[in-house]
Amino acid sequence: MEKNRRIFGHMPDGTPVEELTLRGKSILGEDMTCRIITYGGAVRSLVVPDAKGNPVDVVLGFDTLEDYMAQDKYMGAIVGRYANRIGGAKFTLNGVEYRLAANEGPNHLHGGNVGFDKRVWTVEGLGEHYVTLSLVSPDGEEGYPGTLKTEVTYMLRGGDLVIDYSHSSDKDTICNVTNHSYFNLSGHDSGSVEDQHILLYADYYTPVGPGSIPTGEIAPVEGTPMDLREDIDICRVGTPIGARIGDGFEQLVLAGGYDHNWVLNPTHGGLRSPNSLAAHAWSPRTGIRMTVSSNMPGVQFYTGNFLDGCPRGKGGAVYGNRHGFCLETQHFPDSPNRPEFSPWPPGASCPGLVSCVVDGSGKRGFNRSTTFSFSICEPEEVLEHFHDRWVLRPIAPPIWQRKKEYDD
DSSP: OOTTEEEEEEOTTSOEEEEEEEEEEOTTSOEEEEEEESBTTOEEEEEEEOTTSOEEEOBOOOSSHHHHHHOOSOTTOEEOSBOSEEGGGEEEETTEEEEOOOOBTTBEETTSTTOGGGSBOEEEEEOSSEEEEEEEEOTTGGGOOSOEEEEEEEEEETTEEEEEEEEEESSOEEOBOEEOOOBOTTOTTSOOOTTSEEEEOEEEEEOBOGGGOBOSOOEEOTTSTTOOOOBOSSSSBSEETTSSTTSOOHHHHHHTSOEEEEEEOOBTTTBOOTTOEEEEEEOTTTOEEEEEEESSSEEEEEOOTTOTTOOOOGGGOOOOTTSOBEEEEESOTTGGGOGGGSSSSTTOSOGGGTOOEEOTTOOSEEEEEEEEEEEEOOOSEEEEEETTEEEEEEOOSOHHHHHHHHHO
Protein backbone atom coordinates (compact mmCIF):
# COMPACT_ATOMS: atom_id res chain seq x y z
CA MET A 1 0.00 0.00 0.00
CA GLU A 2 1.28 3.49 -0.88
CA LYS A 3 2.70 5.59 1.90
CA ASN A 4 -0.14 8.12 1.58
CA ARG A 5 -2.97 5.63 2.13
CA ARG A 6 -3.88 3.44 5.09
CA ILE A 7 -6.80 1.40 6.38
CA PHE A 8 -8.92 3.66 8.60
CA GLY A 9 -11.44 0.99 9.60
CA HIS A 10 -13.92 -1.56 8.32
CA MET A 11 -17.64 -1.36 7.65
CA PRO A 12 -19.91 -3.87 9.42
CA ASP A 13 -19.85 -6.05 6.27
CA GLY A 14 -16.05 -6.02 6.25
CA THR A 15 -15.59 -3.43 3.49
CA PRO A 16 -12.34 -1.55 4.19
CA VAL A 17 -12.39 2.22 4.57
CA GLU A 18 -9.16 3.98 3.65
CA GLU A 19 -7.59 7.26 4.72
CA LEU A 20 -5.76 9.10 1.95
CA THR A 21 -3.23 11.82 2.72
CA LEU A 22 -2.53 14.67 0.30
CA ARG A 23 0.51 16.88 0.76
CA GLY A 24 1.25 20.29 -0.64
CA LYS A 25 2.80 23.67 0.06
CA SER A 26 1.31 27.00 0.95
CA ILE A 27 2.15 30.08 -1.10
CA LEU A 28 5.04 30.63 1.35
CA GLY A 29 6.33 27.09 0.93
CA GLU A 30 5.02 25.85 4.27
CA ASP A 31 3.56 22.36 4.57
CA MET A 32 -0.14 21.67 4.06
CA THR A 33 -1.82 18.30 4.46
CA CYS A 34 -5.33 17.07 3.79
CA ARG A 35 -6.66 13.71 4.96
CA ILE A 36 -9.71 12.20 3.30
CA ILE A 37 -11.51 8.98 4.15
CA THR A 38 -13.40 6.89 1.62
CA TYR A 39 -16.43 6.67 3.93
CA GLY A 40 -18.52 9.54 2.62
CA GLY A 41 -15.46 10.92 0.81
CA ALA A 42 -15.08 13.03 3.94
CA VAL A 43 -12.34 15.57 4.61
CA ARG A 44 -11.08 14.41 8.01
CA SER A 45 -8.25 16.88 8.48
CA LEU A 46 -6.90 19.97 6.73
CA VAL A 47 -3.70 21.41 8.20
CA VAL A 48 -2.56 24.88 7.09
CA PRO A 49 0.01 27.33 8.52
CA ASP A 50 -1.08 30.21 10.75
CA ALA A 51 0.46 33.69 10.95
CA LYS A 52 3.42 32.37 12.95
CA GLY A 53 3.99 29.41 10.66
CA ASN A 54 2.48 26.91 13.09
CA PRO A 55 0.29 24.12 11.69
CA VAL A 56 -3.43 24.43 12.42
CA ASP A 57 -6.05 21.81 11.62
CA VAL A 58 -9.00 23.89 10.41
CA VAL A 59 -11.72 21.24 9.90
CA LEU A 60 -13.70 19.28 12.45
CA GLY A 61 -13.46 15.50 12.31
CA PHE A 62 -13.22 12.22 14.22
CA ASP A 63 -10.52 9.69 15.03
CA THR A 64 -12.49 6.52 14.29
CA LEU A 65 -14.80 5.16 11.62
CA GLU A 66 -17.26 4.19 14.34
CA ASP A 67 -17.63 7.84 15.31
CA TYR A 68 -18.25 8.83 11.69
CA MET A 69 -20.94 6.18 11.42
CA ALA A 70 -22.54 7.23 14.72
CA GLN A 71 -22.77 10.98 14.01
CA ASP A 72 -25.55 12.65 12.03
CA LYS A 73 -23.88 16.00 11.23
CA TYR A 74 -22.53 15.05 7.77
CA MET A 75 -19.07 15.81 9.11
CA GLY A 76 -16.72 16.71 6.26
CA ALA A 77 -18.64 14.50 3.84
CA ILE A 78 -19.66 14.65 0.19
CA VAL A 79 -23.43 14.97 0.32
CA GLY A 80 -25.87 14.02 -2.44
CA ARG A 81 -27.48 12.92 -4.70
CA TYR A 82 -29.21 16.20 -3.85
CA ALA A 83 -27.62 18.28 -1.09
CA ASN A 84 -29.84 20.42 1.13
CA ARG A 85 -33.62 20.07 1.16
CA ILE A 86 -36.38 19.07 -1.23
CA GLY A 87 -39.78 20.05 0.08
CA GLY A 88 -42.33 17.29 0.50
CA ALA A 89 -39.67 14.74 -0.52
CA LYS A 90 -40.86 14.80 -4.13
CA PHE A 91 -40.22 16.51 -7.44
CA THR A 92 -41.44 16.32 -11.02
CA LEU A 93 -39.09 15.86 -13.98
CA ASN A 94 -40.21 15.46 -17.61
CA GLY A 95 -43.79 15.15 -16.42
CA VAL A 96 -43.10 12.29 -14.02
CA GLU A 97 -43.38 12.71 -10.25
CA TYR A 98 -40.64 11.07 -8.20
CA ARG A 99 -41.06 10.42 -4.48
CA LEU A 100 -37.91 10.49 -2.40
CA ALA A 101 -37.03 9.23 1.06
CA ALA A 102 -38.43 11.62 3.69
CA ASN A 103 -35.64 11.73 6.27
CA GLU A 104 -36.29 15.13 7.88
CA GLY A 105 -39.94 15.22 8.80
CA PRO A 106 -41.90 15.34 5.52
CA ASN A 107 -38.87 16.61 3.59
CA HIS A 108 -35.80 15.13 1.92
CA LEU A 109 -32.36 16.19 3.21
CA HIS A 110 -28.88 15.61 1.78
CA GLY A 111 -29.81 12.63 -0.39
CA GLY A 112 -32.01 10.67 1.98
CA ASN A 113 -31.53 7.88 4.49
CA VAL A 114 -28.39 6.51 2.86
CA GLY A 115 -26.95 9.41 0.94
CA PHE A 116 -23.49 9.79 -0.54
CA ASP A 117 -22.17 10.66 2.93
CA LYS A 118 -22.85 7.08 4.13
CA ARG A 119 -21.40 5.24 1.15
CA VAL A 120 -17.84 3.96 0.70
CA TRP A 121 -16.29 5.65 -2.32
CA THR A 122 -13.85 4.00 -4.74
CA VAL A 123 -10.34 5.38 -5.24
CA GLU A 124 -9.90 5.93 -8.99
CA GLY A 125 -6.59 7.77 -8.86
CA LEU A 126 -4.14 8.86 -6.17
CA GLY A 127 -1.02 10.99 -6.20
CA GLU A 128 0.91 13.08 -3.71
CA HIS A 129 -1.29 16.12 -4.32
CA TYR A 130 -4.63 14.67 -5.44
CA VAL A 131 -7.15 11.86 -5.13
CA THR A 132 -10.11 11.03 -7.39
CA LEU A 133 -13.04 9.18 -5.83
CA SER A 134 -16.03 7.67 -7.62
CA LEU A 135 -19.46 6.45 -6.62
CA VAL A 136 -22.28 4.82 -8.58
CA SER A 137 -25.80 5.55 -7.37
CA PRO A 138 -28.19 3.03 -8.98
CA ASP A 139 -31.50 3.87 -10.60
CA GLY A 140 -34.17 4.24 -7.92
CA GLU A 141 -31.78 4.71 -5.00
CA GLU A 142 -33.55 6.90 -2.41
CA GLY A 143 -36.21 7.43 -5.09
CA TYR A 144 -34.05 9.16 -7.72
CA PRO A 145 -34.26 8.26 -11.40
CA GLY A 146 -31.24 7.14 -13.38
CA THR A 147 -27.96 5.43 -12.58
CA LEU A 148 -25.72 8.35 -11.68
CA LYS A 149 -21.94 8.10 -11.69
CA THR A 150 -20.13 10.79 -9.73
CA GLU A 151 -16.42 11.54 -9.63
CA VAL A 152 -14.92 13.93 -7.10
CA THR A 153 -11.30 15.04 -7.21
CA TYR A 154 -9.60 16.67 -4.24
CA MET A 155 -6.36 18.51 -5.05
CA LEU A 156 -3.88 20.49 -2.94
CA ARG A 157 -2.34 23.18 -5.12
CA GLY A 158 -0.37 26.25 -4.01
CA GLY A 159 -2.33 26.99 -0.85
CA ASP A 160 -5.63 25.81 -2.36
CA LEU A 161 -7.86 22.84 -1.72
CA VAL A 162 -9.69 22.35 -5.02
CA ILE A 163 -12.76 20.10 -5.22
CA ASP A 164 -13.95 19.18 -8.73
CA TYR A 165 -17.21 17.33 -9.32
CA SER A 166 -18.38 15.59 -12.51
CA HIS A 167 -21.43 13.44 -13.17
CA SER A 168 -23.05 11.27 -15.81
CA SER A 169 -26.40 9.49 -15.88
CA ASP A 170 -28.28 7.06 -18.13
CA LYS A 171 -31.57 8.91 -17.48
CA ASP A 172 -32.43 12.52 -16.87
CA THR A 173 -32.07 13.12 -13.15
CA ILE A 174 -31.35 15.87 -10.64
CA CYS A 175 -28.02 16.36 -8.95
CA ASN A 176 -26.64 18.78 -6.38
CA VAL A 177 -23.45 17.51 -4.76
CA THR A 178 -21.35 19.51 -2.30
CA ASN A 179 -18.87 19.14 0.55
CA HIS A 180 -20.09 19.51 4.13
CA SER A 181 -16.85 20.35 5.96
CA TYR A 182 -17.10 22.31 9.20
CA PHE A 183 -14.35 24.93 9.33
CA ASN A 184 -12.83 26.56 12.37
CA LEU A 185 -9.95 28.79 11.30
CA SER A 186 -8.71 29.06 14.87
CA GLY A 187 -8.30 25.27 15.02
CA HIS A 188 -10.81 22.45 15.11
CA ASP A 189 -10.56 22.22 18.91
CA SER A 190 -10.64 25.96 19.70
CA GLY A 191 -14.33 26.38 20.51
CA SER A 192 -16.79 28.90 19.14
CA VAL A 193 -16.38 30.47 15.70
CA GLU A 194 -18.48 33.51 16.59
CA ASP A 195 -15.42 35.79 16.73
CA GLN A 196 -14.35 34.75 13.22
CA HIS A 197 -15.26 36.97 10.31
CA ILE A 198 -17.34 36.11 7.27
CA LEU A 199 -17.94 37.90 3.97
CA LEU A 200 -20.35 36.61 1.33
CA TYR A 201 -20.45 37.89 -2.24
CA ALA A 202 -24.21 37.89 -2.31
CA ASP A 203 -26.76 40.69 -2.60
CA TYR A 204 -29.69 38.27 -2.18
CA TYR A 205 -30.65 35.16 -0.24
CA THR A 206 -33.53 32.69 -0.27
CA PRO A 207 -35.72 33.00 2.86
CA VAL A 208 -37.15 29.81 4.35
CA GLY A 209 -40.36 28.78 6.04
CA PRO A 210 -41.15 25.80 8.29
CA GLY A 211 -38.75 22.91 7.84
CA SER A 212 -36.18 25.29 6.31
CA ILE A 213 -37.85 24.93 2.91
CA PRO A 214 -37.43 28.04 0.72
CA THR A 215 -40.51 30.18 0.29
CA GLY A 216 -39.62 30.86 -3.35
CA GLU A 217 -38.66 34.46 -2.69
CA ILE A 218 -35.25 35.81 -3.64
CA ALA A 219 -34.86 38.58 -1.08
CA PRO A 220 -32.31 41.40 -0.78
CA VAL A 221 -29.93 41.20 2.18
CA GLU A 222 -29.81 44.99 2.49
CA GLY A 223 -30.85 46.22 5.93
CA THR A 224 -30.97 42.76 7.53
CA PRO A 225 -28.56 40.56 9.54
CA MET A 226 -28.24 38.51 6.35
CA ASP A 227 -26.10 41.29 4.86
CA LEU A 228 -22.61 39.83 5.19
CA ARG A 229 -20.97 41.91 2.46
CA GLU A 230 -18.94 44.27 4.66
CA ASP A 231 -15.20 44.34 4.02
CA ILE A 232 -13.41 46.32 6.74
CA ASP A 233 -10.01 46.29 5.08
CA ILE A 234 -7.72 43.93 3.18
CA CYS A 235 -7.13 41.84 6.31
CA ARG A 236 -10.06 42.21 8.66
CA VAL A 237 -12.56 40.90 6.16
CA GLY A 238 -16.25 40.70 6.75
CA THR A 239 -18.48 40.71 9.79
CA PRO A 240 -17.90 38.71 13.00
CA ILE A 241 -20.15 35.66 12.76
CA GLY A 242 -21.60 36.36 16.19
CA ALA A 243 -22.23 40.06 15.64
CA ARG A 244 -25.95 39.72 14.82
CA ILE A 245 -26.60 36.00 15.05
CA GLY A 246 -28.63 36.52 18.22
CA ASP A 247 -30.84 39.23 16.74
CA GLY A 248 -34.54 38.53 16.80
CA PHE A 249 -34.67 38.47 13.01
CA GLU A 250 -37.29 35.91 12.01
CA GLN A 251 -35.05 33.97 9.63
CA LEU A 252 -32.34 33.56 12.29
CA VAL A 253 -34.89 32.47 14.87
CA LEU A 254 -36.35 29.86 12.51
CA ALA A 255 -32.94 28.32 11.80
CA GLY A 256 -31.35 28.79 15.23
CA GLY A 257 -28.69 30.97 13.60
CA TYR A 258 -27.35 31.17 10.06
CA ASP A 259 -28.42 28.22 7.93
CA HIS A 260 -29.50 29.73 4.63
CA ASN A 261 -28.72 29.79 0.93
CA TRP A 262 -27.14 32.99 -0.36
CA VAL A 263 -27.53 33.83 -4.05
CA LEU A 264 -23.98 34.39 -5.27
CA ASN A 265 -23.52 37.48 -7.39
CA PRO A 266 -23.24 36.57 -11.07
CA THR A 267 -20.06 37.40 -12.95
CA HIS A 268 -18.88 37.07 -16.55
CA GLY A 269 -21.96 38.40 -18.26
CA GLY A 270 -24.49 36.96 -15.86
CA LEU A 271 -22.82 33.59 -15.28
CA ARG A 272 -20.23 32.31 -12.81
CA SER A 273 -16.86 30.69 -13.48
CA PRO A 274 -14.79 28.43 -11.17
CA ASN A 275 -12.82 31.56 -10.23
CA SER A 276 -15.88 33.59 -9.23
CA LEU A 277 -15.64 34.66 -5.60
CA ALA A 278 -18.17 33.25 -3.16
CA ALA A 279 -16.84 34.05 0.33
CA HIS A 280 -14.00 35.07 2.59
CA ALA A 281 -13.51 33.96 6.19
CA TRP A 282 -10.83 35.04 8.64
CA SER A 283 -9.71 34.22 12.17
CA PRO A 284 -8.29 37.10 14.23
CA ARG A 285 -6.68 34.54 16.56
CA THR A 286 -4.54 32.79 13.94
CA GLY A 287 -4.53 35.24 11.02
CA ILE A 288 -5.71 32.43 8.71
CA ARG A 289 -7.86 33.66 5.86
CA MET A 290 -9.91 31.36 3.65
CA THR A 291 -11.24 32.45 0.26
CA VAL A 292 -13.94 30.41 -1.46
CA SER A 293 -14.57 30.53 -5.21
CA SER A 294 -16.98 28.44 -7.25
CA ASN A 295 -19.06 28.26 -10.41
CA MET A 296 -22.08 27.17 -8.36
CA PRO A 297 -24.97 29.68 -8.12
CA GLY A 298 -25.47 29.52 -4.34
CA VAL A 299 -23.75 28.89 -1.03
CA GLN A 300 -25.25 27.57 2.20
CA PHE A 301 -23.67 29.36 5.12
CA TYR A 302 -24.34 27.22 8.20
CA THR A 303 -23.00 28.09 11.64
CA GLY A 304 -23.16 24.64 13.23
CA ASN A 305 -26.25 25.47 15.23
CA PHE A 306 -26.88 21.82 16.14
CA LEU A 307 -23.42 20.35 16.68
CA ASP A 308 -24.17 19.45 20.29
CA GLY A 309 -24.31 15.70 20.77
CA CYS A 310 -21.44 14.82 18.45
CA PRO A 311 -19.02 12.10 19.45
CA ARG A 312 -15.79 13.58 20.73
CA GLY A 313 -13.65 14.92 17.93
CA LYS A 314 -10.02 14.43 17.02
CA GLY A 315 -7.78 14.17 20.04
CA GLY A 316 -10.82 14.13 22.34
CA ALA A 317 -12.01 17.61 21.32
CA VAL A 318 -15.52 18.57 22.37
CA TYR A 319 -17.60 19.94 19.48
CA GLY A 320 -20.54 22.07 20.54
CA ASN A 321 -22.97 24.36 18.83
CA ARG A 322 -21.24 26.97 16.65
CA HIS A 323 -17.82 25.36 16.96
CA GLY A 324 -17.61 25.20 13.17
CA PHE A 325 -19.17 26.76 10.10
CA CYS A 326 -19.94 25.37 6.64
CA LEU A 327 -19.75 27.05 3.25
CA GLU A 328 -21.56 24.59 1.00
CA THR A 329 -21.55 25.73 -2.62
CA GLN A 330 -24.69 24.46 -4.27
CA HIS A 331 -27.78 24.77 -6.41
CA PHE A 332 -30.57 26.46 -4.52
CA PRO A 333 -32.48 24.27 -2.03
CA ASP A 334 -35.73 22.82 -3.38
CA SER A 335 -34.89 24.18 -6.83
CA PRO A 336 -36.46 21.15 -8.60
CA ASN A 337 -39.79 22.45 -7.25
CA ARG A 338 -39.05 26.15 -7.74
CA PRO A 339 -39.12 27.20 -11.40
CA GLU A 340 -38.68 30.79 -10.23
CA PHE A 341 -35.10 29.88 -9.18
CA SER A 342 -33.90 29.04 -12.70
CA PRO A 343 -32.48 30.71 -14.62
CA TRP A 344 -30.84 33.04 -12.16
CA PRO A 345 -30.36 35.86 -12.77
CA PRO A 346 -33.46 36.20 -14.95
CA GLY A 347 -32.45 36.25 -18.60
CA ALA A 348 -29.13 34.46 -18.08
CA SER A 349 -27.77 33.46 -21.46
CA CYS A 350 -26.96 29.91 -20.34
CA PRO A 351 -29.63 28.70 -17.91
CA GLY A 352 -28.17 25.19 -18.00
CA LEU A 353 -25.35 26.37 -15.74
CA VAL A 354 -27.76 27.00 -12.90
CA SER A 355 -29.96 23.98 -13.65
CA CYS A 356 -29.67 20.98 -11.34
CA VAL A 357 -30.68 18.54 -14.11
CA VAL A 358 -28.18 16.00 -15.47
CA ASP A 359 -29.24 14.76 -18.91
CA GLY A 360 -29.51 11.04 -19.57
CA SER A 361 -26.96 10.93 -22.39
CA GLY A 362 -24.47 8.98 -20.28
CA LYS A 363 -21.75 11.45 -21.22
CA ARG A 364 -19.47 12.68 -18.49
CA GLY A 365 -20.08 16.33 -17.77
CA PHE A 366 -22.14 18.57 -15.48
CA ASN A 367 -18.85 19.87 -14.11
CA ARG A 368 -18.83 21.89 -10.90
CA SER A 369 -15.82 23.21 -8.99
CA THR A 370 -15.10 24.85 -5.64
CA THR A 371 -11.75 26.11 -4.35
CA PHE A 372 -10.84 26.86 -0.75
CA SER A 373 -7.74 29.10 -0.79
CA PHE A 374 -5.70 29.65 2.36
CA SER A 375 -3.48 32.61 3.08
CA ILE A 376 -2.39 34.75 6.00
CA CYS A 377 -4.00 38.11 6.58
CA GLU A 378 -1.88 39.95 9.07
CA PRO A 379 -3.10 43.22 10.48
CA GLU A 380 -0.69 44.93 12.82
CA GLU A 381 -1.95 42.78 15.67
CA VAL A 382 -3.73 39.45 16.17
CA LEU A 383 -5.61 38.09 19.12
CA GLU A 384 -3.69 35.77 21.42
CA HIS A 385 -4.99 33.83 24.40
CA PHE A 386 -3.31 35.02 27.60
CA HIS A 387 -4.41 34.36 31.19
CA ASP A 388 -7.91 33.23 30.11
CA ARG A 389 -8.58 36.22 27.91
CA TRP A 390 -7.84 37.31 24.37
CA VAL A 391 -5.27 40.09 24.05
CA LEU A 392 -3.75 41.80 21.02
CA ARG A 393 -0.18 40.80 20.21
CA PRO A 394 2.04 42.40 17.53
CA ILE A 395 3.12 40.08 14.73
CA ALA A 396 6.67 39.98 13.41
CA PRO A 397 7.98 39.55 10.84
CA PRO A 398 5.23 40.66 8.43
CA ILE A 399 4.15 38.31 5.68
CA TRP A 400 5.97 40.20 2.92
CA GLN A 401 9.24 39.74 4.80
CA ARG A 402 8.62 36.04 5.33
CA LYS A 403 7.88 35.64 1.62
CA LYS A 404 11.10 37.46 0.71
CA GLU A 405 13.09 35.16 3.03
CA TYR A 406 11.43 32.13 1.43
CA ASP A 407 12.15 33.40 -2.09
CA ASP A 408 15.78 33.97 -1.17
